[in-house]
Amino acid sequence: MPERIIVPFGPQHPVLPEPIHVDLVLEDEKVVEAIPSIGYIHRGLEQLVQKREYTEYVYVAERICGICSFIHALCYSQGIEHIMGVEVPDRARYLRTIWSECSRLHSHLLWLGLFADSMGFENLFMRSWQLRESVLDVLEDTTGGRVIQGTCKVGGVRRDIGQEKLDEMHRALDPFEQNCRDLGDVFLNDDTVKYRLQGLGVITKDEAYDLGAAGPTARGSGVAMDHRETGYAAYGDLGFKPVVETAGDCYARCAVRVKEVYASIDLIRRAIEEMPGGPIDVKVKGTPDGEYFSRAEQPRGEVVHYLKGDGSKHLARARIRTPTLANIPPLVKMLPGAQLADVPVVVLSIDPCISCTER
Amino acid sequence: MTVKEEQTIIDVALENLTSEVERVHADGYRLVQIGCTDIDGSYEVNYSFDKGYQFKNLRLTIGPETEVPSISGIYWGAFVYENEMHDLFGIPVTGINIDFKGTFIKTAEKYPFSVTRAGGDRCRNV
Amino acid sequence: MAFLKRSPWILHYDASSCNGCDIEVLACLTPLYDVERFGIINTGNPKHADILLITGGINAQNREVVENIYEQIPEPKVVVAVGACAATGGVFRECYNIVGGIDKVIPVDVYVPGCAARPEQIIDGVVTALSILEEKRAKMTGAARIKEDARHAEQAGEST
Structure with a gap:
C-alpha cells in the first residue's frame, strides 16, 4: 500500500484569485480524501444588519460578493417586499430580470475564462473575458457600475432604461450571441477540452441531491432545479426551463453554464421585447415585521436570505446561505479519485465564490 | 410553467429532532440550510428542507449551552452548517461527521453571535 | 536597476x-x-514582486499573511491598496471581524478609490x-553611494 501524504492546496493558489484551503490526502498522485477549511475572508456582515437600516442593508447585501452582486440585492429586496406586502411595479420586475441575466452572463463568462485557465487554455481565457467586457459595458451604461450596480432597492429599482437604449441592447444581442456560440462551441466540442473534462469529478444525481448541491453543480448531475422556475421577478411571465445535463462530470457542469449563457441571452431578448411601461418603484412605508426565507437563483445556484424583522427599522436577523457553501459537501465527494494535477479543475468546476461563502 | 413556492414552519422538540429529520429525509426532501437566530437569550435553529420548491422548516428552540445532536448522519452535507453553528453561535453540536472543532470559521471575537457573549449588547444604534 | 521602472511585477493579494x-x-x-x-506581469511569488496590490480590508485571519507577504518582497517595494475596503474597511468597517484598512498593518503608498475600483483607476494607481518605486530606488542607491564613499574615504585614510 502506498504511503499517504497530505498536500495543502491554497490558501494562495494561482488558479483562484480568492483564498480557499483544502488539505488533500494523497496516495501517490491520487487524492483519497479532501478536507476544506475556510475563514480567510470572513467579515461577519450578517451582524451589520443590526447597525444599518433595512433599506440601507441592500448595499451591504450587494457587497457580499462582487460577482453575484445584483442578485444578492434582488433576493434581499424581494424578501423585505414579501414581509411588508409591497407589490413591485411590472416595469421594475422586468428591469430586475434584465440586470439579473446580465450578471449571470458576466459571471458565467468570467467562470468559463477561469475554467479555461485552470485547464491551461490561455487563449480561451482571454477570449471569454473579452466577451465579458461587452456585458460589463451594458451594465455600466445602464446602471453606472461595472461589477457593483446599486440599482436594486426595496420597492423597485433606482434607474430606468430608456427605450433608445433598450433598442440598442436588443440590436447588439444577435452579434453577441453569435460570439458566445463560437466560444461555447470550443468548450462543448473541442477534443482537448473534452479529453481533460469528461469523466472527471463525477457525482451522481442521487448524490448531488442528497448532498444539497445547488445550481449548475446540481443541474450538471441531472437534478432539474432552478429557482427561476418559481417565477420571481419577471421569470413567471417570460417562462423558463432549467438547463440540465446528466453526466455529472466537469464537462457536464461546464456544458450547463455554456447553455445557460444562451438561455440568458434569450431571456434578455424577450424581456426587452415585452417590457411594460409605467413606474419603476413604489414608495415603501413602515418597517418590516415578520420573517421570510427569500430565495433566488444566482449564477452559482440557489441563494437563501433568511430575514427576520421585529417592527423596528433594523432587522433582528439576516442569515445568508450562499450557493458555494451548499456546494462544498459535493466538492468534498468529487475530489477523491482525481489526480493531483486535476484538482484545480475539479475545484473550479463548482464555481467557488469564497467571499459569498464566508460572508 | 411556474411552480408556486410555499413555506411551512414546524416546531420540533430537541428529543424528536433526529427522528423528524429522518422522516423528512425519507420523504425525499433535500437539505437547504441550517441557520440560527438569537431570541432574547435563547436560540432558534431552523433546519430548512426543500422538495420541488416546497420549503419546509423544522424549528428548534434551545437555551444557551444546550447540546444539539448532529444530523450529519442523515444528511452528509450538514457538517458545513453545523460547524458554522458552533463557530459563530457557540452551540455545541455532538457527533458531526467532519468536526473542525472550532476552526471552520476563525473569528477575532469568539462566538460573535452568542447570546451569552461578553457585554451581551446587540450593538444597535437605535 | 533602471529596467525596473518600465516592467514592474505585481503580486495581488x-x-x-x-x-x-x-x-x-x-x-x-x-x-x-x-x-x-x-511589461506589468502578475506574479504569484512575493520574492519576484515589486508592487504589492491588496484588495479588501484586514481581518483577524489574514493579518499575519499580509505582514508575511510584505516582509518577503525585496526592497524597493510599493504597496497599492485597491478599493474602499483596503483604504478604511469600507462598508465592512463595523463588522466584528474587520480590523480596518491595509495601513493598520503595513505602510501603504498608493490608495486607489472606488467600490469597486475601476480598471482604469487601478492602472492609474x-x-x-511606478514613480514612487523610482524615488525609493533613487534613495536606496543614493544611500548606498554615500556609504560606499565613506568606506572609500576610510580606506584612503588608513593607507596614508
Whole structure:
C-alpha cells in the first residue's frame, strides 16, 4: 500500500484569485480524501444588519460578493417586499430580470475564462473575458457600475432604461450571441477540452441531491432545479426551463453554464421585447415585521436570505446561505479519485465564490 | 410553467429532532440550510428542507449551552452548517461527521453571535 | 536597476475583499485593458514582486499573511491598496471581524478609490506606484553611494 501524504492546496493558489484551503490526502498522485477549511475572508456582515437600516442593508447585501452582486440585492429586496406586502411595479420586475441575466452572463463568462485557465487554455481565457467586457459595458451604461450596480432597492429599482437604449441592447444581442456560440462551441466540442473534462469529478444525481448541491453543480448531475422556475421577478411571465445535463462530470457542469449563457441571452431578448411601461418603484412605508426565507437563483445556484424583522427599522436577523457553501459537501465527494494535477479543475468546476461563502 | 413556492414552519422538540429529520429525509426532501437566530437569550435553529420548491422548516428552540445532536448522519452535507453553528453561535453540536472543532470559521471575537457573549449588547444604534 | 521602472511585477493579494475589486484587477490583465503591454506581469511569488496590490480590508485571519507577504518582497517595494475596503474597511468597517484598512498593518503608498475600483483607476494607481518605486530606488542607491564613499574615504585614510 502506498504511503499517504497530505498536500495543502491554497490558501494562495494561482488558479483562484480568492483564498480557499483544502488539505488533500494523497496516495501517490491520487487524492483519497479532501478536507476544506475556510475563514480567510470572513467579515461577519450578517451582524451589520443590526447597525444599518433595512433599506440601507441592500448595499451591504450587494457587497457580499462582487460577482453575484445584483442578485444578492434582488433576493434581499424581494424578501423585505414579501414581509411588508409591497407589490413591485411590472416595469421594475422586468428591469430586475434584465440586470439579473446580465450578471449571470458576466459571471458565467468570467467562470468559463477561469475554467479555461485552470485547464491551461490561455487563449480561451482571454477570449471569454473579452466577451465579458461587452456585458460589463451594458451594465455600466445602464446602471453606472461595472461589477457593483446599486440599482436594486426595496420597492423597485433606482434607474430606468430608456427605450433608445433598450433598442440598442436588443440590436447588439444577435452579434453577441453569435460570439458566445463560437466560444461555447470550443468548450462543448473541442477534443482537448473534452479529453481533460469528461469523466472527471463525477457525482451522481442521487448524490448531488442528497448532498444539497445547488445550481449548475446540481443541474450538471441531472437534478432539474432552478429557482427561476418559481417565477420571481419577471421569470413567471417570460417562462423558463432549467438547463440540465446528466453526466455529472466537469464537462457536464461546464456544458450547463455554456447553455445557460444562451438561455440568458434569450431571456434578455424577450424581456426587452415585452417590457411594460409605467413606474419603476413604489414608495415603501413602515418597517418590516415578520420573517421570510427569500430565495433566488444566482449564477452559482440557489441563494437563501433568511430575514427576520421585529417592527423596528433594523432587522433582528439576516442569515445568508450562499450557493458555494451548499456546494462544498459535493466538492468534498468529487475530489477523491482525481489526480493531483486535476484538482484545480475539479475545484473550479463548482464555481467557488469564497467571499459569498464566508460572508 | 411556474411552480408556486410555499413555506411551512414546524416546531420540533430537541428529543424528536433526529427522528423528524429522518422522516423528512425519507420523504425525499433535500437539505437547504441550517441557520440560527438569537431570541432574547435563547436560540432558534431552523433546519430548512426543500422538495420541488416546497420549503419546509423544522424549528428548534434551545437555551444557551444546550447540546444539539448532529444530523450529519442523515444528511452528509450538514457538517458545513453545523460547524458554522458552533463557530459563530457557540452551540455545541455532538457527533458531526467532519468536526473542525472550532476552526471552520476563525473569528477575532469568539462566538460573535452568542447570546451569552461578553457585554451581551446587540450593538444597535437605535 | 533602471529596467525596473518600465516592467514592474505585481503580486495581488485578496485580503477580505468582496471579489469586486479582485475581478477588476484580473480584468486589467485581459484583452481590453491588457497591462502586460506595459511589461506589468502578475506574479504569484512575493520574492519576484515589486508592487504589492491588496484588495479588501484586514481581518483577524489574514493579518499575519499580509505582514508575511510584505516582509518577503525585496526592497524597493510599493504597496497599492485597491478599493474602499483596503483604504478604511469600507462598508465592512463595523463588522466584528474587520480590523480596518491595509495601513493598520503595513505602510501603504498608493490608495486607489472606488467600490469597486475601476480598471482604469487601478492602472492609474500602478502608474503612480511606478514613480514612487523610482524615488525609493533613487534613495536606496543614493544611500548606498554615500556609504560606499565613506568606506572609500576610510580606506584612503588608513593607507596614508
